[in-house]
Amino acid sequence: MLQEIGQTGVQGSRIALGCMRMAAIDLAQAEQVIGTAMAQGMTFFDHADIYGGGESEKRFGEAVKNLGLAREDMILQSKCGIQQGYFDFSKEHILQSVDGILERLGTDYLDFLVLHRPDVLVEPEEVAEAFTQLKGSGKVKYFGVSNQNRYQIELLQAYLEEPLAVNQMQLSPAHTPMFDAGLNVNMKNSAAIDRDNGIVEYSRLHKMTIQAWSPFQIDLGKGLFVGHPDYQLLNETIAKYASQYGVSDEAIVIAWILRHPANMQAIVGSMNPKRLKRIAAAEHIHLTRPEWYDIYRSAGNSLP
Ligand SMILES: NC(=O)c1ccc[n+]([C@@H]2O[C@H](COP(=O)([O-])OP(=O)(O)OC[C@H]3O[C@@H](n4cnc5c(N)ncnc54)[C@H](OP(=O)(O)O)[C@@H]3O)[C@@H](O)[C@H]2O)c1
Missing domain, CATH: 3.20.20.100 (NADP-dependent oxidoreductase domain)
Known part of the structure; x- marks a missing residue:
């Protein structure tokens, strides 16, 4: 079953597969898990750059390649912003993270990029610049946040060109x-x-x-x-x-x-x-x- 994600017009599966634990299984198992999810209509996949220290995204990318799945049949989301011992919503970190994510997943675009945990030192102007650049280059289609309250969202939103x-x-x-x-x-x-x-x-x-x-x-x-x-x-x-x-x-x-x-x-x-x-x-x-x-x-x- 599909539903619109935010106000994007993108139809995503109501049950999504989170891939945080994918680094703990081998490639053949990952292929089975992804194949089963797709067959069950779970075509929305959630990642983060930190899952398995990047290994989860890598395993997913390899498994998808082996399965021969078409990129447009899946919705791929990943998250960034968590560093060792701190949170980082700087423009530089967001841009660098996305490049790493795309490489590991073996794709040239993300459907959704999500900021993982609130960064107290956030500069919303910088986030906006990063998002505009990522959207303009085609690397990310839509954006979101995670673990944020209303006012954290409103602060960011005041600087962004489109709704989170x-x-x-x-x-x-x-x-x-x-x-x-x-x-x-x-x-x-x-x-x-x-x-x-x-x-x-x-x-x-x-x-x-x-x-x-x-x-x-x-x-x-x-x-x-x-x-x-x-x-x-x-x-x-x-x-x-x-x-x-x-x-x-x-x-x-x-x-x-x-x-x-x-x-x-x-x-x-x-x-x-x-x-x-x-x-x-x-x-x-x-x-x-x-x-x-x-x-x-x-x-x-x-x-x-
Ligand atoms: N934004 C954030 O801050 C944040 C934080 C944490 C997670 N996440 C996302 O949320 C996704 C889901 O997190 P999660 O893995 O903790 O979710 P979950 O679906 O609540 O837990 C799944 C884990 O529980 C195990 N399990 C054992 N018995 C189970 C049972 N009877 N029913 C269901 N699961 C059982 C599963 O083992 P089996 O593999 O053997 O089934 C698996 O290891 C992550 O992959 C990630 O994408 C986001």
């Missing part, structure tokens, strides 16, 4: 700060803390696509909620709906993300072809409101 298309944010049933604050407005509990300046509503108003990363994880670095003892009720609830709909638990998790009316993309990171096939079934599931909230509450969230 995407914002990549962590979201899973066990990681929901983007929803918690909106559900707890004006309450004194910690769920009420607004950690992103209302990014979901902002993204909907400005037609930016939220790309939900790590849909099966708890917080960054805390691992999977799948099978985790602290998330027993969540896992049971997901299993209940999986059995009801006749799909896998994985499909219910992704269906929960796709059910949100903001038209988010889910960026899944599995390097297991069988799991990818199970995940793909999510596109055919439309959870009801009670089911969606049941999963949300099962993760330990309470409603006011």
Whole structure:
């Protein structure tokens, strides 16, 4: 299933394959993973220059070449801006990063370039110059950000010639700060803390696509909620709906993300072809409101 990405007119798959873990598999496995993703309609691929120290992009590029896939049948996105011990949105770094990305992926253009994590020392004029140059040379078609709040986006946007298309944010049933604050407005509990300046509503108003990363994880670095003892009720609830709909638990998790009316993309990171096939079934599931909230509450969230 396809959806428009931002306001670009580009139709991207609602389930995208994140290639962060591709350096950990060999070339033959990467070919299988990419081939399976394509066959399942997951034609949008997310990369970053730092994944596997560049090895993930390289493996992907080699695998795509071996598979003989046509460039125009895929949408390729990569990210830059993370350096060893700091973040770097300087013009020089952005331009250099894109050259490295294109070489490793074996392509002459990116569909989307995303700034990976906010750089406190950002000079928006420099970012704008870099983007204009990249667009003009044909190296990048569209741009986006990741892990940014509303005002960080607005600051950049004030200097850019066209709207930012995407914002990549962590979201899973066990990681929901983007929803918690909106559900707890004006309450004194910690769920009420607004950690992103209302990014979901902002993204909907400005037609930016939220790309939900790590849909099966708890917080960054805390691992999977799948099978985790602290998330027993969540896992049971997901299993209940999986059995009801006749799909896998994985499909219910992704269906929960796709059910949100903001038209988010889910960026899944599995390097297991069988799991990818199970995940793909999510596109055919439309959870009801009670089911969606049941999963949300099962993760330990309470409603006011
Ligand atoms: N913008 C950012 O700051 C940022 C940060 C992190 C990630 N990302 C993007 O998000 C993508 C996805 O991240 P992720 O890999 O952490 O996402 P994920 O889909 O939540 O996790 C996938 C990992 O969990 C494993 N896994 C084990 N059991 C599983 C189960 N029952 N269901 C699903 N997965 C299971 C998978 O193993 P198998 O391979 O064996 O299936 C794989 O290693 C990355 O590739 C990257 O593109 C972006």
